[in-house]
Amino acid sequence: MDRTYKKIELVGVSSKSYEEAISNAVAKAALTLHGLAWFEVMEQHGRIADGKVAEYQAVIKVAFKLDNPKSK
Numbered sequence: 609m610d611r612t613y614k615k616i617e618l619v620g621v622s623s624k625s626y627e628e629a630i631s632n633a634v635a636k637a638a639l640t641l642h643g644l645a646w647f648e649v650m651e652q653h654g655r656i657a658d659g660k661v662a663e664y665q666a667v668i669k670v671a672f673k674l675d676n677p678k679s680k
Contacts, residue, residue, distance in 0.1 A: 613645060613671045620666045626652050629666040643673035 620633025630649065638644055648669045655663035 610676075612674045614674055615648075615669045615671045617650070617667065617669050620668060622664045622666075623662070624664070626664045626666050629664045630668055633666065633668055634670065637670050637672075641670075641672050643675075645671045645673055647671070 616637075618633040618637060620629035620631070620636075622628035622632055626649075630647065634644070634647060648671075649666060650669055651667040653665040653667070654661050655665070657663075
């Protein structure tokens with residue numbers, strides 16, 4: 609069967625880790641998208657406050673399968 613996917617870019621944020629930032633982004637995407645298939649980590653960033661890591665940010669691309677048009 610032929611398949612086509614679309615990729616979108618998301619930024620997940622966490623105060624604990626990059627892994628949680630990624631999980632947060634995927635979980636949020638799953639609330640409105642179906643057919644999620646994979647993700648790619650594009651960038652990792654963070655925010656510093658008072659000389660400490662305050663926030664982890666993960667830029668990811670999430671791919672999801674496009675629906676096949678219904679046959680007429």
